[in-house]
Amino acid sequence: MHDGAVPVLDVRNLKTVFSTRSGEVHAVNSVSFDLRPGELLGVVGESGSGKSVTMMSLLGLLPSPPAEIRGGEVWLGDTDLLTLGEDGLRKVRGREVGFVFQDPMTSLNPVFTVGFQLTEPLRTHLGMSKTRARERAVELLELVGIPDARRRLGDYPHQFSGGMRQRVMIAIALACDPKVLIADEPTTALDVTIQAQILELVKELRQKLGMAIIWITHDLGVIAGIADRVMVMYGGQVAEHGPVRELFANPAHPYTRALLQTMPKIHGARDAKLRVIEGQPPVMGRHPESCPFMARCAHAFDRCARENPTRRDIGAGHDVACHWDHRTGEPVQDLAEVAS
Amino acid sequence: MSGPRPLVEVRDLKMHFPILGGILRRQVGAVKAVDGVSFDIQPGETLGVVGESGCGKSTVGRAVLRLYEATAGSVIIDGEDIAAMPAEKLRRKRPTMQMVFQDPQASLNPRMTVAGIIGEPLDEHTDWPRAKKLERIYELMDAVGLNRDFANRYPHAFSGGQRQRIGIARALALNPKFIVCDEPIAALDVSIQAQVVNLLERLQDEFGLTYLFISHDLSMVRHIADRVAVMYLGKIVEMAPVGVLYDAPRHPYTEALLSAVPEPDPSLEARKDRIVLKGDVPSPANPPKGCNFCTRCPRVMEICRDIDPETVQIAPGHVVACHLVTQHQTTGATGGTEAEHPKHQQGEVL
Ligand SMILES: Nc1ncnc2c1ncn2[C@@H]1O[C@H](COP(=O)(O)OP(=O)(O)OP(=O)(O)O)[C@@H](O)[C@H]1O
Ligand SMILES: Nc1ncnc2c1ncn2[C@@H]1O[C@H](COP(=O)(O)OP(=O)(O)OP(=O)(O)O)[C@@H](O)[C@H]1O
Numbered sequence: 301m302h303d304g305a306v307p308v309l310d311v312r313n314l315k316t317v318f319s320t321r322s323g324e325v326h327a328v329n330s331v332s333f334d335l336r337p338g339e340l341l342g343v344v345g346e347s348g349s350g351k352s353v354t355m356m357s358l359l360g361l362l363p364s365p366p367a368e369i370r371g372g373e374v375w376l377g378d379t380d381l382l383t384l385g386e387d388g389l390r391k392v393r394g395r396e397v398g399f400v401f402q403d404p405m406t407s408l409n410p411v412f413t414v415g416f417q418l419t420e421p422l423r424t425h426l427g428m429s430k431t432r433a434r435e436r437a438v439e440l441l442e443l444v445g446i447p448d449a450r451r452r453l454g455d456y457p458h459q460f461s462g463g464m465r466q467r468v469m470i471a472i473a474l475a476c477d478p479k480v481l482i483a484d485e486p487t488t489a490l491d492v493t494i495q496a497q498i499l500e501l502v503k504e505l506r507q508k509l510g511m512a513i514i515w516i517t518h519d520l521g522v523i524a525g526i527a528d529r530v531m532v533m534y535g536g537q538v539a540e541h542g543p544v545r546e547l548f549a550n551p552a553h554p555y556t557r558a559l560l561q562t563m564p565k566i567h568g569a570r571d572a573k574l575r576v577i578e579g580q581p582p583v584m585g586r587h588p589e590s591c592p593f594m595a596r597c598a599h600a601f602d603r604c605a606r607e608n609p610t611r612r613d614i615g616a617g618h619d620v621a622c623h624w625d626h627r628t629g630e631p632v633q634d635l636a637e638v639a640s
Numbered sequence: 641m642s643g644p645r646p647l648v649e650v651r652d653l654k655m656h657f658p659i660l661g662g663i664l665r666r667q668v669g670a671v672k673a674v675d676g677v678s679f680d681i682q683p684g685e686t687l688g689v690v691g692e693s694g695c696g697k698s699t700v701g702r703a704v705l706r707l708y709e710a711t712a713g714s715v716i717i718d719g720e721d722i723a724a725m726p727a728e729k730l731r732r733k734r735p736t737m738q739m740v741f742q743d744p745q746a747s748l749n750p751r752m753t754v755a756g757i758i759g760e761p762l763d764e765h766t767d768w769p770r771a772k773k774l775e776r777i778y779e780l781m782d783a784v785g786l787n788r789d790f791a792n793r794y795p796h797a798f799s800g801g802q803r804q805r806i807g808i809a810r811a812l813a814l815n816p817k818f819i820v821c822d823e824p825i826a827a828l829d830v831s832i833q834a835q836v837v838n839l840l841e842r843l844q845d846e847f848g849l850t851y852l853f854i855s856h857d858l859s860m861v862r863h864i865a866d867r868v869a870v871m872y873l874g875k876i877v878e879m880a881p882v883g884v885l886y887d888a889p890r891h892p893y894t895e896a897l898l899s900a901v902p903e904p905d906p907s908l909e910a911r912k913d914r915i916v917l918k919g920d921v922p923s924p925a926n927p928p929k930g931c932n933f934c935t936r937c938p939r940v941m942e943i944c945r946d947i948d949p950e951t952v953q954i955a956p957g958h959v960v961a962c963h964l965v966t967q968h969q970t971t972g973a974t975g976g977t978e979a980e981h982p983k984h985q986q987g988e989v990l
C-alpha cells in the first residue's frame with residue numbers, strides 16, 4: 301500500500317452481507333487493508349462496526365447462509381483465500397493463520413484437556429508424533445508463561461483462571477508457528493492487571509517470533525500501547541487508517557476525533573463534563589449511498605447524504621474516508637482518491 | 641471529621657458466604673467476600689469503588705442496601721441502622737435507597753412495557769391513582785432523556801444505552817437519596833458510556849443524589865467520583881479523595897492498578913514504566929496469611945507475610961492499609977530506625 305515490504309496478508313474490497321428477515325445487513329462494506337511482516341495492526345471500532353465479521357470472513361468461518369461474501373480478494377502470500385474451498389481453508393487456519401477469538405464457541409473446549417487441545421493441531425497440521433507434540437505443547441505453555449507447564453497439560457480449561465485461559469488460547473494459536481496471528485478482543489473480559497500481563501506477553505512474543513499480528517479491540521488505550529498501525533472501523537467500513545502516532549496526533553475522521561474526546565483520562569485535568577457522541581450506531585446497509593456516520597456527525601453536510609466517502613490519502617501513510625477536511629474545517633476541495 | 645453527618649456510615653462490614661461440603665452439607669469454610677470494610681459517604685457525594693473482578697465490590701453494594709444479610713458490621717443510612725432494622729420498617733425505608741445494575745438487558749423484565757417497568761416501584765410503594773402514576777412515569781422518562789412515545793414499548797426494542805436509562809428511571813421513581821450504581825456502564829459501548837455518565841451526574845446535581853459508584857474502569861471513576869476506595873480481596877486497601885488517590889497513591893496495589901491502565905496516547909505508552917503484577921488474585925475462600933496482597937506485591941517485606949496491616953489515616957480523608965506506610969510513620973515518630981531493614985524495601989517478587 302505505502303512502503304516497500306511485501307504484505308503477508310492483503311485484503312482488497314472485502315464485502316460481507318447477512319440476509320435477515322428485516323433485510324440485508326452490510327456488515328463488511330468494501331474493506332481493504334494489508335499486514336506487513338512483523339507488524340501489529342490494531343483494529344478499533346464500536347460494537348457492531350464489523351471488526352469480527354471482517355476477520356471471520358477472511359478465514360471462511362461464517363456460516364452461509366445467512367452470511368455471503370459478495371466480493372473482494374484476500375491474498376495470503378500468492379493464494380487468494382476466497383478462492384479456496386473448505387479443505388484448503390482448513391489447512392490455512394491454525395497452520396498459517398493462528399487466531400484467538402472473542403466468541404466462546406471458538407474458544408477452549410471444556411471437555412478436553414488443555415494438553416489435548418494444544419497437541420491436536422500439531423498432530424493434524426504438522427504430523428508430529430504424540431511424544432513430540434507433547435514436548436512442543438510444554439514449550440508453548442512455558443512460552444506464554446504458565447508455570448509448571450508439564451503437569452498442567454492434563455488439566456481442563458475450568459482449572460485455569462481467566463488470564464491463564466487466555467494465555468492457553470494464545471499458545472494454541474501459536475502452536476504451528478503461523479505467519480499471521482489474529483486476536484479478536486483477547487483481553488476485553490480481563491482485569492486491567494491481567495490485561496497488562498497479556499500485553500507484555502504479546503510484546504515479548506513479537507520480539508521472539510516475529511510474526512505479524514492483527515489485534516482487535518475497542519480500547520484505544522490498548523492500541524496506543526501495542527500497535528504499529530491502526531485501522532478505525534465504523535458501520536462496516538474503514539473510517540480511517542494510519543501509523544499509530546500519526547493517527548493519535550492528527551485524527552482526521554470526526555468519529556475518531558469524537559471517540560478520543562469521550563474517553564476520560566487517567567492523568568491530567570479532569571473534565572467537568574464528558575463529551576458525548578450523540579445518537580445511536582447505524583443500521584448497516586439501510587442507506588448505502590450515505591456516509592454511515594452522517595447522523596451522528598457534527599460536520600455533516602449535504603454531500604455526506606448523497607455520497608458515501610471513499611478513502612483519501614492525507615500523507616504520512618494516513619488515509620480517511622470523509623468529505624470534511626479536518627485541517628481546514630471545511631468540506632474537502634479536491635477529490636484525491638487513495639489507491640487501496 | 642466534623643461537618644454534616646454522613647448520609648451513609650458503614651463500619652467493619654463483613655459478608656462471608658458459607659461453603660458447604662460433605663454429605664451432611666455442613667459448613668466447611670467461608671468465602672470472605674467482604675471482610676471488614678468501613679467508609680462514610682457525605683450527602684451529595686460520590687464514592688467510587690474499584691478493584692479487580694471478585695474483590696467484593698458488588699457484595700459491598702448489596703450488603704449496604706441489605707440485599708444480603710451481612711455477617712457482621714453496621715450500616716447506618718440517614719441515621720438509621722439498616723443492618724438491624726425489622727422487615728416492615730426496612731420495606732418502608734427501601735424507596736430512599738436504590739440500585740442500578742450492570743446488565744441493562746438482564747435487569748429489565750422483557751414482558752413488561754417501559755411504563756410498567758418504571759412504574760413498578762410506584763405500584764409497590766404508593767397507592768396513587770393511575771393518572772398520577774402515569775404523570776410521574778412521564779416525568780421520569782423526561783428526566784433520563786427517553787421519549788414519552790416509547791412508554792408502551794418493550795425493552796428489546798431499545799439499545800443498551802436506552803435500556804440503562806430505563807433502569808435509572810426506575811431507580812429514581814420513589815425519589816431516593818442514595819443509589820448504588822453497580823457497573824452501570826460496563827455493558828455499554830464506549831460512545832454510549834459518556835451519555836449515561838453525564839446523565840447520572842446531571843441527576844445528582846438536580847436531585848442531590850448520593851452515589852456509591854462501583855466500576856473497574858479507573859478512568860471513568862476518576863471522572864465521576866469525589867473519593868475512591870480501592871478494594872483487594874474483600875478489604876479496602878486505600879481510600880482517598882480522587883485527586884490524591886490518582887496522583888499520589890500510597891498502596892503498592894493502587895500504584896499497580898493505575899499503572900496497568902492503558903492510555904490512549906502512544907508517546908505516553910512508550911515512556912510508561914508499567915508495574916506488571918505477577919500471578920492472579922488468591923481465592924477469598926483461602927486468603928493468604930498476613931497482608932492479602934503479599935503474594936503479588938512487588939514491594940513485599942517479611943512482616944507482610946505474617947501480620948495483616950492496620951488501616952491508618954495518613955492525611956485527612958486518606959487511609960491506607962500497608963506496612964510500608966505504617967513502618968514509615970512509626971519510624972518517623974520514633975526518630976528513624978529506617979536504616980535497619982533497608983533490604984526489605986526491595987522485597988522478592990513472586
Ligand atoms: N449472523 C448474523 N446475522 C445478521 N447480522 C449479523 C450476524 N452476525 C453479525 N451480524 C451483524 O454484523 C455487524 C458486524 O458485527 P461484528 O460482530 O463484526 O461487530 P464487531 O465490530 O466485532 O462488534 P463487537 O465489538 O461487539 O464484537 C453487526 O451489525 C451485527 O449485528
Ligand atoms: N452468593 C454468593 N455465594 C457465594 N460466593 C459469592 C456469592 N456472591 C459473591 N461471591 C463471591 O464473593 C467474591 C466477591 O464477589 P463480588 O461479586 O462481590 O465481586 P466483584 O468485585 O463485584 O467482582 P466483579 O468485578 O467480577 O463484578 C467472589 O469470590 C465471589 O465468587
Ligand SMILES: [Mg+2]
Nearest residue numbers: 351352353402
Ligand atoms: Mg467482535
Ligand SMILES: [Mg+2]
Nearest residue numbers: 697698699822
Ligand atoms: Mg460485581
